[in-house]
Amino acid sequence: MFKLVSAKEMLGKALNGRYAVGQFNINNLEWTKAVLMTAQELNSPVILGVSEGAGKYMCGYKTIVGMVEGMLEGLNITVPVALHLDHGSYEGAKDCIEAGFSSVMFDGSHYPIDENVSKTTELVNICDEKGLSLEAEVGSIGGEEDGVVGAGECADPDECRQIADLGVTMLAAGIGNIHGKYPENWAGLSFETLEAVKGKVGDMPLVLHGGTGIPEDMIKKAISLGVAKINVNTECQLTFAEATRKYIEAGKDLQGKGFDPRKLLAPGFEAIKSTVKEKMELFGSVNKA
Numbered sequence: 001m002f003k004l005v006s007a008k009e010m011l012g013k014a015l016n017g018r019y020a021v022g023q024f025n026i027n028n029l030e031w032t033k034a035v036l037m038t039a040q041e042l043n044s045p046v047i048l049g050v051s052e053g054a055g056k057y058m059c060g061y062k063t064i065v066g067m068v069e070g071m072l073e074g075l076n077i078t079v080p081v082a083l084h085l086d087h088g089s090y091e092g093a094k095d096c097i098e099a100g101f102s103s104v105m106f107d108g109s110h111y112p113i114d115e116n117v118s119k120t121t122e123l124v125n126i127c128d129e130k131g132l133s134l135e136a137e138v139g140s141i142g143g144e145e146d147g148v149v150g151a152g153e154c155a156d157p158d159e160c161r162q163i164a165d166l167g168v169t170m171l172a173a174g175i176g177n178i179h180g181k182y183p184e185n186w187a188g189l190s191f192e193t194l195e196a197v198k199g200k201v202g203d204m205p206l207v208l209h210g211g212t213g214i215p216e217d218m219i220k221k222a223i224s225l226g227v228a229k230i231n232v233n234t235e236c237q238l239t240f241a242e243a244t245r246k247y248i249e250a251g252k253d254l255q256g257k258g259f260d261p262r263k264l265l266a267p268g269f270e271a272i273k274s275t276v277k278e279k280m281e282l283f284g285s286v287n288k289a
């Protein structure tokens with residue numbers, strides 16, 4: 001009870017049931033609480049994503065494990081929750097495993113394929129031994145995240161097969177998706193690449209990064225072709241910032257004593273709850289806990 005779980009079982013069920021589990025990146029206590037409470041209210045499994053930058057901001061991976069485990073108990077969260085490193089370096093993945101994360105992503109997409117293979121193999125062995133899930137990436141995801149800039153490639157299906165065969169739990173394959181907002185002239189997701197990758201990796205759950213701003217019909221089609229996990233970060237940032245800005249502009253301070261921090265962050269908290277609810281409904285994970 002109240003324990004973090006590996007993402008393996010929830011993603012296997014999602015793949016079979018043709019829906020996707022949302023990975024929502026967290027940056028502070030309010031975001032984390034909003035995602036967990038929404039998952040519980042909607043009876044949905046959920047993955048909390050932590051970038052290395054967010055890990056530093058929140059005082060290190062151990063602090064995050066402590067906060068999340070405390071919340072599972074304090075908020076009485078009984079739906080399956082995985083705590084997952086997002087776009088981890090090789091060292092970052094090892095640190096998160098040590099700190100008590102239940103899932104990690106090793107983003108070796110910028111290494112030559114042989115080095116990606118050898119580092120991923122080592123992490124597969126460690127994760128297997130500890131019962132953790134591991135995400136690997138082939139073909140970098142476009143846009144910028146935490147200072148890491150990717151060009152938005154389409155993955156090579158044979159390389160996907162090579163990495164999938166190492167025994168990872170899930171695979172992020174670049175299919176023209178981009179982190180952050182999509183540009184006006186974006187060509188859309190490459191379903192051709194997705195189908196080719198799926199044809200090579202069989203029952204491996206596929207991960208769609210850059211979940212902000214992808215049209216609903218493309219999300220649904222991607223799920224129908226084997227995507228079982230979708231990552232969302234920017235949309236939470238945008239709604240959180242907008243709600244906070246409006247609250248400050250309304251100028252309800254405490255008679256010159258500044259803003260009550262709990263009231264200041266409450267509209268952003270509610271905004272994230274709404275965003276997460278909308279995504280879980282779109283991804284089809286409601287009542288799948």
Ligand code: 13P
Nearest residue numbers: 180209210212231233234
């Ligand atoms: P967005 O910031 O575009 O929602 O993407 C999030 C993501 O893919 C995290 O890995």
